[in-house]
Amino acid sequence: MGNSLFVSALKSRSPRVRASLCVMGLGQLLSRQWVKGLAYLSALAAFVAYMALTGARDIVGFFTLGTVEADPWLGVAGDDSIIMLLRGLLCYVIILAVVALYRSNLRDIMEIEHNGAWGGNAPGFISSVKGYMDRKFYIVALALPVAGVLVFNVIPIVFMILISFTNYGGDIVPPKLVDWTGFDSFRRVLSLSGIKETFFRILGWNVVWALLSTAINYFGGLALALLLNKKCVKRKKFWRMFPILAYAVPGFITLLAFKFLFSYGGPINHYITEAGHSAVGFLDIDAGIKARIIGLGVNAWISIPTSMLLATGILSNMNMNLYEAASIDGAGPWQQFKKITLPFVVFSTTPVLITNFIGNFNNFGIFYFLRGGLYMDGYFLASDTDLLINWLYNLSIDNNYYSIGAAVSLIIFIITSAVSLSVYIRSNAYRKEDTFR
Amino acid sequence: MRRKAAFIVLAIVLALLLTACGGAKNKAGGGAGEGGFQGDPANPVVLHILENDTAKAEGYLQALLDAFNEAYKDKGIQAVDANMDEYTDLAMNGPYGYGPDVLYQANDQLMRYAEDRHILPIEAEKLDCYASTPESAWDAFKMNFDGTVYTMGVPVNIQEPMLFYREDMMPEDWQTKWDKDGSGIADFFENWCDLYAYSKELHDADPNKYGFMVSMNNLYLASPFMLSHGNYIFGEKDGVLDDTDIGFSKGDAVSGLWALRQFAGQMNEGCIDDTVTLNRYEKLADGSYFCAVSTPDTYSLFLNNLTNRYKQDGLSEEEAKEKAVENLKMVEVPARMPKSGDLGQDSSSMTDDDWTETVVMGGVNGYGISSYTKYRDACVEFVNFATSYDMLKLRADTLGIAPTRSDVAAQCGDTADIIFKSLEMGRIYLMPSIKAVDQIWVPCQTVMGDVAKDPFREKQGEAPKYPGKTELQAALESIDRNIYDAIHTLAG
Numbered sequence: 032m033g034n035s036l037f038v039s040a041l042k043s044r045s046p047r048v049r050a051s052l053c054v055m056g057l058g059q060l061l062s063r064q065w066v067k068g069l070a071y072l073s074a075l076a077a078f079v080a081y082m083a084l085t086g087a088r089d090i091v092g093f094f095t096l097g098t099v100e101a102d103p104w105l106g107v108a109g110d111d112s113i114i115m116l117l118r119g120l121l122c123y124v125i126i127l128a129v130v131a132l133y134r135s136n137l138r139d140i141m142e143i144e145h146n147g148a149w150g151g152n153a154p155g156f157i158s159s160v161k162g163y164m165d166r167k168f169y170i171v172a173l174a175l176p177v178a179g180v181l182v183f184n185v186i187p188i189v190f191m192i193l194i195s196f197t198n199y200g201g202d203i204v205p206p207k208l209v210d211w212t213g214f215d216s217f218r219r220v221l222s223l224s225g226i227k228e229t230f231f232r233i234l235g236w237n238v239v240w241a242l243l244s245t246a247i248n249y250f251g252g253l254a255l256a257l258l259l260n261k262k263c264v265k266r267k268k269f270w271r272m273f274p275i276l277a278y279a280v281p282g283f284i285t286l287l288a289f290k291f292l293f294s295y296g297g298p299i300n301h302y303i304t305e306a307g308h309s310a311v312g313f314l315d316i317d318a319g320i321k322a323r324i325i326g327l328g329v330n331a332w333i334s335i336p337t338s339m340l341l342a343t344g345i346l347s348n349m350n351m352n353l354y355e356a357a358s359i360d361g362a363g364p365w366q367q368f369k370k371i372t373l374p375f376v377v378f379s380t381t382p383v384l385i386t387n388f389i390g391n392f393n394n395f396g397i398f399y400f401l402r403g404g405l406y407m408d409g410y411f412l413a414s415d416t417d418l419l420i421n422w423l424y425n426l427s428i429d430n431n432y433y434s435i436g437a438a439v440s441l442i443i444f445i446i447t448s449a450v451s452l453s454v455y456i457r458s459n460a461y462r463k464e465d466t467f468r
Numbered sequence: 469m470r471r472k473a474a475f476i477v478l479a480i481v482l483a484l485l486l487t488a489c490g491g492a493k494n495k496a497g498g499g500a501g502e503g504g505f506q507g508d509p510a511n512p513v514v515l516h517i518l519e520n521d522t523a524k525a526e527g528y529l530q531a532l533l534d535a536f537n538e539a540y541k542d543k544g545i546q547a548v549d550a551n552m553d554e555y556t557d558l559a560m561n562g563p564y565g566y567g568p569d570v571l572y573q574a575n576d577q578l579m580r581y582a583e584d585r586h587i588l589p590i591e592a593e594k595l596d597c598y599a600s601t602p603e604s605a606w607d608a609f610k611m612n613f614d615g616t617v618y619t620m621g622v623p624v625n626i627q628e629p630m631l632f633y634r635e636d637m638m639p640e641d642w643q644t645k646w647d648k649d650g651s652g653i654a655d656f657f658e659n660w661c662d663l664y665a666y667s668k669e670l671h672d673a674d675p676n677k678y679g680f681m682v683s684m685n686n687l688y689l690a691s692p693f694m695l696s697h698g699n700y701i702f703g704e705k706d707g708v709l710d711d712t713d714i715g716f717s718k719g720d721a722v723s724g725l726w727a728l729r730q731f732a733g734q735m736n737e738g739c740i741d742d743t744v745t746l747n748r749y750e751k752l753a754d755g756s757y758f759c760a761v762s763t764p765d766t767y768s769l770f771l772n773n774l775t776n777r778y779k780q781d782g783l784s785e786e787e788a789k790e791k792a793v794e795n796l797k798m799v800e801v802p803a804r805m806p807k808s809g810d811l812g813q814d815s816s817s818m819t820d821d822d823w824t825e826t827v828v829m830g831g832v833n834g835y836g837i838s839s840y841t842k843y844r845d846a847c848v849e850f851v852n853f854a855t856s857y858d859m860l861k862l863r864a865d866t867l868g869i870a871p872t873r874s875d876v877a878a879q880c881g882d883t884a885d886i887i888f889k890s891l892e893m894g895r896i897y898l899m900p901s902i903k904a905v906d907q908i909w910v911p912c913q914t915v916m917g918d919v920a921k922d923p924f925r926e927k928q929g930e931a932p933k934y935p936g937k938t939e940l941q942a943a944l945e946s947i948d949r950n951i952y953d954a955i956h957t958l959a960g
Binding site for chain 2: 102103111204207225226294296297300310312314315317404405406407408426429
């Protein structure tokens with residue numbers, strides 16, 4: 032599309048189109064579209080000035096990541112590789128923005144030419160803007176959110192991706208200069224003995240954890256919501272308050288409380304020893320499956336209230352006639368649940384389910400607070416309950432291997448986005464969007 | 469070549485700085501604190517001072533700032549609280565113009581900054597505190613850059629794990645039964661075999677009571693078991709700490725770990741994780757523990773718990789506090805550890821050759837000057853003032869720290885003096901002053917906790933994981949390997 036626009040402009044014999052092709056906004060000025068022409072021209076002038084003053088240097092800096100190492104003792108400011116990388120990235124974003132503006136300039140002048148509105152008959156600037164807003168309202172409305180997503184989501188993700196291709200971390204932190212190292216970080220994660228095994232071992236547990244915890248939390252919340260929806264349950268509001276209270280307590284406080292609960296000096300072991308048995312290491316190095324089950328339970332304690340609230344809201348929209356009809360047809364409670372309740376709730380909550388899966392896949396807090404500070408045999412700087420996100424933290428924050436951490440992040444990102452997109456695209460919520468409307 | 473040139477320039481800059489300070493000293497006839505900096509009193513330079521939270525909370529920082537500002541008002545220097553988190557990251561903030569001018573930190577933290585030159589070298593010999601501070605304390609702040617040794621910080625106080633105990637839980641007949649050498653000090657405070665024996669005696673008499681208690685997975689607090697048998701954290705190469713030479717498994721380290729395993733058997737399962745660290749104040753107060761390890765700055769926590777206990781028993785606030793002060797004692801951990809690691813030996817039959825000196829892990833806190841300060845000479849003036857006799861005495865009195873200045877330590881009572889002497893005698897293994905020290909904690913914590921669990925595995929009828937020294941040696945080697953991996957494997 033962009034190419035065809037450019038080719039059309041090149042083929043055009045109109046001097047105004049050729050003028051805009053060479054200098055953004057010039058054709059508009061020749062068409063007596065003063066405000067628009069000046070706006071395009073000013074944008075071009077600002078871009079040229081930016082490139083001359085700093086942009087060109089930022090592009091070069093993006094490739095070199097600095098040549099002069101800072102020396103605070105000698106007062107040598109030196110180059111800051113990370114800032115240079117960021118500035119280079121910003122420069123590319125600005126270049127992309129100017130290319131987009133340049134295309135709009137070409138499209139605009141072609142339209143003027145096509146409408147024969149170049150002889151002073153063209154609509155004024157304000158009416159042009161009004162017309163554009165009317166025709167392309169969706170673009171105008173979405174411009175700000177898209178810009179926000181670009182600045183606060185896309186650029187940090189791209190930055191993280193770029194970091195994974197450098198040697199940033201370990202001893203290479205400012206003022207030392209960072210270098211591009213290609214796929215070296217990925218190679219080290221996936222090939223170094225010990226690291227490779229740890230990665231796949233943790234990945235396996237991570238997938239099991241994400242599936243189990245999502246299922247437990249989801250069906251636990253649904254079960255609780257159904258239970259509290261039953262007519263026979265008295266004082267529903269009162270009973271609903273308890274899970275909400277559990278939800279209202281900050282997560283890390285709950286986790287520390289559970290850690291204490293299961294520690295050797297905690298109340299559970301107190302009662303076990305009082306009963307004449309030996310204390311149990313619920314979370315110590317030998318805990319193994321016990322620690323994993325406790326993790327799932329604690330996560331359920333924290334997450335089920337959210338699922339319960341969600342399910343309660345959805346259940347309140349259920350058409351009760353369906354149940355009545357099902358009862359007349361002889362369907363029992365289990366069949367009603369399987370054929371009516373579950374499809375309806377799953378249909379409405381598929382996107383939430385995917386979000387929960389990703390949230391659980393990247394659930395940092397549970398095992399960091401419950402069982403942090405263990406490196407186990409057979410694992411590289413990790414324990415048997417650590418998830419990839421915990422391992423990532425051990426590597427990148429505790430041990431300052433930022434590039435390795437970024438590489439692991441990118442792998443996590445690829446896995447979670449692939450899973451969530453494929454599940455979502457195959458789900459009824461996506462394929463049969465109108466079914467339950 | 470470029471590095472060499474940089475260091476030549478650096479040497480010239482330092483020489484100039486030295487000359488400038490020297491001139492000031494000659495003129496004023498005093499230390500670096502006099503004559504080094506002269507600003508405009510009407511428009512003073514402002515120094516941002518980062519102190520620890522305790523110094524702020526106890527009012528010491530304010531007293532220091534007030535005293536300094538009064539003394540230097542004619543020299544155009546004003547010091548203010550940097551108002552930052554005590555663990556603020558100079559490496560992240562300094563290069564961008566934020567961060568303090570002078571910062572108070574532990575030696576390992578300060579020297580992390582030093583490695584990347586975020587703090588400035590200091591001419592230690594020009595400071596008033598130089599002569600009265602032991603060489604070992606200065607060593608904690610020394611760094612070798614390409615063959616030249618620089619002092620990067622100024623020592624203020626020393627820390628080491630201490631033993632807190634209840635005097636009323638000492639055996640009544642300790643002078644006849646537990647003072648075999650007639651030193652006037654109970655044997656269980658002099659050697660680990662007797663501490664083990666007395667702990668066993670207490671626990672056998674009442675299963676709810678324990679003698680010596682510590683979280684065995686805590687490298688700092690349980691360091692006597694990890695550092696007393698000729699092992700080390702990082703070796704040295706050409707006078708520089710070598711982070712490729714990790715020595716937890718070296719020497720006869722396995723005997724220390726054997727002693728740890730043995731002593732854990734006289735404790736409860738709380739020694740496997742941080743339970744003892746959390747409940748030691750309460751359990752010492754209620755008489756469940758005879759003694760526990762902690763740092764000197766936690767004295768008030770032990771005291772408050774014991775006071776509360778006495779108040780619950782019906783004493784008035786004043787009586788309870790008085791009784792608690794009388795009963796709560798703080799001493800160093802026993803100085804002698806059996807070489808073989810067998811704590812079950814009868815100390816009376818052991819000769820001097822059977823013992824090795826206990827080594828504990830410790831740290832030196834001190835001042836450093838940010839490389840990003842605009843007023844380095846003024847900062848030197850401040851550091852000199854803050855480490856003067858009067859200010860360190862005030863600091864010790866206010867905060868209960870053990871000062872590194874010998875003249876102040878001698879005036880501060882037994883504890884400060886004892887810690888100071890231990891430092892001089894090499895009984896305190898100072899935390900290595902390199903970044904790599906960050907990587908030692910988790911591998912040690914994992915293995916120490918696992919070894920401490922072994923006696924409890926046996927009690928439950930399970931097979932022990934570490935039945936002999938061969939298995940313990942393998943565990944120590946895994947510590948070294950994990951630390952090495954954390955530092956080097958991914959370093960590229």
